[in-house]
Amino acid sequence: MQLRPGPxxxxxxxxxxxxxxxxxxxxxxxxxxxLVKQVYPARVANFGVWxxxxxxxxxxxxAGISHFIEHMLFKGTEKRPVGQIAKEIHGCGGYTNAFTDxxxxxxxxxxxxxxxxxxxxxxxxxxxxxTFDEVELQKECQVILEELKMYQDRPDAYSFxxxxxxxxxxxxxxxPIIGSEQTxxxxxxxxxxxxxxxxxxxxxxxxxxxGDIEPTRAIRKIKNAFKGIPRKTVQRTPxxxxxxxTEFRKERLSGDIARSYLNMAFxxxxxxxxxxxxxxxxxxxxxxxxxxxxxxxxxxxEQLVDYAQAxxxxxxxxxxxxxxxxxEELNMEKVENGAWREIKKLQDQLVLPDELLKAQNMTESDxxxxxxxxxxxxxxxxxxxxxxxxxxxxxxxxxxxxVTPHDIQRAAQKYxxxxxxxxxxxxxxEN
Numbered sequence: 001m002q003l004r005p006g007p008x009x010x011x012x013x014x015x016x017x018x019x020x021x022x023x024x025x026x027x028x029x030x031x032x033x034x035l036v037k038q039v040y041p042a043r044v045a046n047f048g049v050w051x052x053x054x055x056x057x058x059x060x061x062x063a064g065i066s067h068f069i070e071h072m073l074f075k076g077t078e079k080r081p082v083g084q085i086a087k088e089i090h091g092c093g094g095y096t097n098a099f100t101d102x103x104x105x106x107x108x109x110x111x112x113x114x115x116x117x118x119x120x121x122x123x124x125x126x127x128x129x130x131t132f133d134e135v136e137l138q139k140e141c142q143v144i145l146e147e148l149k150m151y152q153d154r155p156d157a158y159s160f161x162x163x164x165x166x167x168x169x170x171x172x173x174x175x176p177i178i179g180s181e182q183t184x185x186x187x188x189x190x191x192x193x194x195x196x197x198x199x200x201x202x203x204x205x206x207x208x209x210x211g212d213i214e215p216t217r218a219i220r221k222i223k224n225a226f227k228g229i230p231r232k233t234v235q236r237t238p239x240x241x242x243x244x245x246t247e248f249r250k251e252r253l254s255g256d257i258a259r260s261y262l263n264m265a266f267x268x269x270x271x272x273x274x275x276x277x278x279x280x281x282x283x284x285x286x287x288x289x290x291x292x293x294x295x296x297x298x299x300x301x302e303q304l305v306d307y308a309q310a311x312x313x314x315x316x317x318x319x320x321x322x323x324x325x326x327x328e329e330l331n332m333e334k335v336e337n338g339a340w341r342e343i344k345k346l347q348d349q350l351v352l353p354d355e356l357l358k359a360q361n362m363t364e365s366d367x368x369x370x371x372x373x374x375x376x377x378x379x380x381x382x383x384x385x386x387x388x389x390x391x392x393x394x395x396x397x398x399x400x401x402x403v404t405p406h407d408i409q410r411a412a413q414k415y416x417x418x419x420x421x422x423x424x425x426x427x428x429x430e431n
Contacts, residue, residue, distance in 0.1 A: 020391040023381070024215040028223050030202035030231040035381055035390055036215040039374060044094075045211025046378035047119045048108035049127070050386065052206075053199040055102045055177040056239055056317075064144070064179015065195050067100040068187060071140045073107065074098070074122075077129040082136060085122055092118055100177055103316050104386050110375050113212040120225040127200065128228055132189050141184055148178050155257040159426040160324065163263040164313075166251050167320055167422040171242040201232035208382045210374045242267070242318060249422040254429040259306065260329040261426040262336060266321045266415050271314035271387050277399040278411040279312050279321055284359040285351060285408070286310040286342060287323060291358075293345075294323070298338050304331045316387060320422075321415060329427050336423070346412040350405040363400050367393060 024036045054066050074096070076082040089096045094111025107126075109119045152158050161176055168174030207226070209218055245267055268279055287294045287310025294308035306326040313319040325335050371377045384392040 026219050032202045033206035036209045040212050043212050045113040046110045046374040048208045048378050050206050050382045051105045052204045054104050056172045063183045070098045070100045070105050073130050074126050075136045076131050077125045124225045159261040159424050163424045167265045170240040202229045203234050208378045210378045248418045252425045254427050259326050262325040263424045264323040265422045266420050268321050269318050278403050278407040281359045281403050283310040283312050284362050293342050304335050343416045351408050360401050
């Protein structure tokens with residue numbers, strides 16, 4: 001379904017105003033920020049409640065509790081027994097879901113816009129009156145443990161998780177969002193409720209609403225529905241600062257896997273840092289798509305890998321630039337050398353204008369395509385608001401097109417050093 005959010009700017013303006021144009025921003029009396037965007041002719045709406053709490057806010061003892069609460073919040077309320085919430089949403093023709101990240105937890109629903117009142121009533125009921133039933137808590141703990149097991153059985157995900165643990169020695173980014181079997185099994189209903197009451201308050205939340213709705217009327221309904229969320233002064237515990245890495249780190253793992261994996265990470269600044277624009281373009285040039293440098297050399301030409309990828313883990317705190325490969329174990333050293341060879345080229349030679357423009361266009365296209373649905377637009381608005389400003393996405397595109405070949409070379413020289421690199425080799429265990 002095609003969305004029509006308003007007039008498109010002239011092509012010479014390298015910022016597609018497909019997301020933040022006509023966003024209405026308001027704040028409820030209790031401090032909850034509300035972002036509403038009318039999109040038509042889609043007769044659906046995406047309503048999301050974002051809580052500024054995630055895995056980085058947890059102590060080691062309750063690691064995984066943010067994700068545990070996400071699982072429990074919609075399991076049943078004082079007036080809606082287990083299964084009733086999903087039944088009501090499906091009865092309206094909609095669907096609901098949630099996710100936990102390092103810095104936030106989000107609960108959202110997509111449904112026909114005429115049923116917005118249902119979404120509001122269900123969410124406020126869950127936030128204020130969830131029962132956290134002991135029996136359901138034990139059942140959900142088993143569900144999460146199965147989720148943890150499935151995640152660990154995926155060699156690509158497992159090796160990437162180990163890469164983060166290797167790269168972060170102080171900052172909680174090095175700890176899995178889902179927690180561990182030990183922390184999950186010892187978590188109690190009291191732990192969950194105390195954590196909920198500590199973090200789930202008005203000034204720690206914001207709301208996104210995208211769809212075929214009239215903003216003024218919708219905001220009035222949201223104000224009425226969410227007036228019961230208590231206001232509380234924000235008190236944030238400073239997170240430990242990850243010290244600068246001063247030496248190359250490497251860890252070899254083995255397991256019952258069919259193929260081997262190589263992951264490399266280089267520490268880079270937080271998502272809003274100016275260097276991130278060049279690094280995002282770099283990631284596209286190095287490892288996005290079959291025409292990228294790593295795919296062309298290591299996959300197409302030398303046939304050493306099944307895939308080669310590059311990306312940026314960009315968050316509120318300093319993240320990392322990563323390279324990921326799936327390969328035959330006997331090619332491990334050749335692939336590692338090949339990766340460093342491509343990095344050296346970026347450090348020594350300027351990227352040609354055509355390759356730079358192609359990478360910039362690909363970044364812009366990814367941004368535009370991510371907004372094809374009301375769900376995608378809502379997620380983008382929320383993610384950028386979590387970084388400090390919902391309009392950051394379009395500002396990012398403008399700055400992406402301002403990146404020069406010299407910017408890319410400087411970024412490669414600054415961050416892609418051996419002493420700033422962590423590396424995980426995940427090999428097949430010998431029988």
